[in-house]
Amino acid sequence: MSFYDVLQKYDKNVVMQKIQSVKAEDVTRVLAKESYSPEDYMVLISPAASVYLEEMARKAQQITLQHFGRSVVLYAPLYLANYCVNNCLYCGFNVHNKIERRKLGLKELVAEAKSLSSTGIRHILLLTGESKKHSPVEYIKDCVKVVSEFFSSVSIEVYPLEEEEYRLLVENGVDGLTIYQEVYDEKVYEIMHPGGPKRDFKFRLETPERGCKSGMRSVGVGALMGLADWRSEAFFTALHAYYLTNKYPEVDISLSIPRMRPHAGSFEVPSPVDDRAFVQILLAARLFLRHVGITISTREKSYFRDNLIGLGVTKMSAGSATEVGGYVEKRGDGQFEISDDRSVEEIRQMLYSKGFQPVFKDWQYI
Amino acid sequence: MSKDALVIGGIELRSRLFIGSGKYSSNSLIPQIVDRSGAQVVTVAVRRVDLASEEENMLNHIPKDCVLMPNTSGARNAEEAVRIARLARAMGCGDWIKIEVISDTKYLLPDNLETLKATEILAKEGFVVLPYMCPELMTAKRMRDAGAAAVMPLGAPIGTNKGLRTKELVKIMIEEIDLPIIVDAGIGKPSEAAEAMELGAAAVLVNTAIASAGDAVGMAEAFSLAVKAGRMAYLAGTGAVKNFAEASSPLTGFLDKAVSKK
Ligand code: SF4
Numbered sequence: 019m020s021f022y023d024v025l026q027k028y029d030k031n032v033v034m035q036k037i038q039s040v041k042a043e044d045v046t047r048v049l050a051k052e053s054y055s056p057e058d059y060m061v062l063i064s065p066a067a068s069v070y071l072e073e074m075a076r077k078a079q080q081i082t083l084q085h086f087g088r089s090v091v092l093y094a095p096l097y098l099a100n101y102c103v104n105n106c107l108y109c110g111f112n113v114h115n116k117i118e119r120r121k122l123g124l125k126e127l128v129a130e131a132k133s134l135s136s137t138g139i140r141h142i143l144l145l146t147g148e149s150k151k152h153s154p155v156e157y158i159k160d161c162v163k164v165v166s167e168f169f170s171s172v173s174i175e176v177y178p179l180e181e182e183e184y185r186l187l188v189e190n191g192v193d194g195l196t197i198y199q200e201v202y203d204e205k206v207y208e209i210m211h212p213g214g215p216k217r218d219f220k221f222r223l224e225t226p227e228r229g230c231k232s233g234m235r236s237v238g239v240g241a242l243m244g245l246a247d248w249r250s251e252a253f254f255t256a257l258h259a260y261y262l263t264n265k266y267p268e269v270d271i272s273l274s275i276p277r278m279r280p281h282a283g284s285f286e287v288p289s290p291v292d293d294r295a296f297v298q299i300l301l302a303a304r305l306f307l308r309h310v311g312i313t314i315s316t317r318e319k320s321y322f323r324d325n326l327i328g329l330g331v332t333k334m335s336a337g338s339a340t341e342v343g344g345y346v347e348k349r350g351d352g353q354f355e356i357s358d359d360r361s362v363e364e365i366r367q368m369l370y371s372k373g374f375q376p377v378f379k380d381w382q383y384i
Numbered sequence: 385m386s387k388d389a390l391v392i393g394g395i396e397l398r399s400r401l402f403i404g405s406g407k408y409s410s411n412s413l414i415p416q417i418v419d420r421s422g423a424q425v426v427t428v429a430v431r432r433v434d435l436a437s438e439e440e441n442m443l444n445h446i447p448k449d450c451v452l453m454p455n456t457s458g459a460r461n462a463e464e465a466v467r468i469a470r471l472a473r474a475m476g477c478g479d480w481i482k483i484e485v486i487s488d489t490k491y492l493l494p495d496n497l498e499t500l501k502a503t504e505i506l507a508k509e510g511f512v513v514l515p516y517m518c519p520e521l522m523t524a525k526r527m528r529d530a531g532a533a534a535v536m537p538l539g540a541p542i543g544t545n546k547g548l549r550t551k552e553l554v555k556i557m558i559e560e561i562d563l564p565i566i567v568d569a570g571i572g573k574p575s576e577a578a579e580a581m582e583l584g585a586a587a588v589l590v591n592t593a594i595a596s597a598g599d600a601v602g603m604a605e606a607f608s609l610a611v612k613a614g615r616m617a618y619l620a621g622t623g624a625v626k627n628f629a630e631a632s633s634p635l636t637g638f639l640d641k642a643v644s645k646k
Binding site for chain 2 (some may be wrong): 083084085087088089138140170235263264267268269271272309364370373374375376377378379380381382384
């Protein structure tokens with residue numbers, strides 16, 4: 019049974035009804051508990067719970083401190099190629115967008131890696147669009163070998179692969195996989211992904227699990243907040259993480275809450291998520307999944323990011339470029355617009371000033 | 385050798401409080417924590433050691449007269465623990481190794497079987513092996529037989545600050561195993577550290593409770609005092625605990641009277 023089967027057991031309307039009908043007493047009862055079930059998590063993301071953000075924040079802070087201490091792991095993305103055969107309506111790399119398509123040669127990659135590692139970054143996330151022609155697994159593997167010389171942890175965020183392909187990458191030095199479902203509502207998913215292999219909802223949904231089976235140390239899931247109603251999306255994302263932590267306890271499962279921002283092309287965000295909602299999702303996730311890492315990207319504004327530290331965030335990107343070759347030369351045609359453009363050093367100082375330690379190295383290829 | 389010495393791996397230790405090096409707001413706090421806690425043994429996660437960075441390399445913040453106890457945090461099985469241990473040695477972290485094998489990210493409980501396997505391999509390679517484990521007498525005995533220098537049972541799941549929840553099991557280990565028993569994980573308050581020491585633990589390892597305190601340095605000193613007090617109490621021999629007060633006129637006194645009146 020995969021998570022796809024688990025998902026089939028839930029009727030989105032029933033879930034929404036349950037979340038909407040939560041009462042204040044349910045929230046106070048759940049807040050007094052020490053461990054939570056998926057049902058409790060529904061309570062925490064309900065409209066009724068939205069007035070309890072302060073209480074939730076206190077609890078979340080305490081749990082985060084206990085389990086992760088006063089530290090935040092820093093990482094940076096590195097875009098290898100922006101060729102993409104998919105047609106995701108919300109993405110700047112979408113096949114119909116007229117942007118310059120590039121792919122880093124291995125020599126260029128060395129230059130990027132050098133430039134990025136000189137900032138102190140030790141954990142990187144390699145990204146590509148979906149193109150088996152321009153960025154086949156062999157190419158990704160070669161890139162992994164190159165960057166392993168410069169970084170102590172290498173994760174990938176590329177198109178969904180088969181378990182064997184992941185295993186090959188793990189053997190060559192990859193330890194983490196990030197793969198967002200984008201949206202858990204299958205109907206909305208179909209609308210958002212009108213063309214290309216990404217149309218296969220089930221194959222994508224089962225990707226994190228293939229990653230777990232392949233020997234990845236850490237696997238990150240998430241939904242692109244804003245594509246469908248956030249309460250049910252937050253529920254299914256957390257349920258996915260919960261499913262994975264139970265089934266693959268040896269894998270570090272992490273969760274991300276990427277929120278829609280403007281990008282190249284024009285796309286109106288269907289269900290915008292405001293700051294309060296964002297914080298509620300974050301806090302509820304921390305209470306429900308106490309050991310799960312929570313990642314926050316540079317899509318969020320600096321002021322907002324700074325204030326989330328200690329509330330549940332365990333990992334954040336710093337000094338990010340979201341364009342191919344962006345660490346050597348910035349052109350401004352990234353996958354999404356960066357809202358926090360501070361350098362690694364500035365983020366480092368900010369963390370220290372808030373009483374948190376920036377952790378650059380939290381893993382080492384062994 | 386002083387009278388009440390704790391000797392591990394041939395080193396006579398001056399403090400029975402071991403501390404961690406993670407979770408602090410800054411590595412630069414470590415020297416102060418070491419100073420005020422009086423700790424000599426400091427555990428370091430090998431995965432976090434960054435030799436390439438002058439400033440962020442925590443080894444640079446640990447005073448030179450400390451004994452480094454690198455740990456294999458992040459290892460999910462014996463093989464990974466062994467690889468991390470060898471890496472620690474290659475990095476120049478010495479021969480001590482705390483084996484930590486956790487294959488359960490939900491409760492973060494150690495995997496005793498894999499830990500035992502790693503103990504066997506690393507002890508043969510000449511490491512001073514300190515396995516972190518769920519308190520279980522038989523496995524601890526096997527670890528001893530495999531060459532462990534001490535065993536480190538948990539007081540409660542790591543990071544929970546719940547105290548000495550495994551007291552009965554740890555007590556049995558202290559009674560039955562002729563190796564130092566070091567309570568690691570779960571100790572949340574100085575009083576709980578004292579409790580472990582009163583029980584006869586050879587030492588305690590504290591990380592989260594110090595790192596997450598409002599004043600980490602102050603808490604480090606509090607733990608230092610508690611560990612000393614607990615040890616002194618253990619050496620002095622605590623009085624027997626009675627379950628209920630003894631009534632001043634004994635309830636069964638009439639029996640004696642009955643005899644004398646005969
Ligand atoms: S989100 Fe990914 S798959 Fe979709 S268009 Fe953008 S790069 Fe391609």
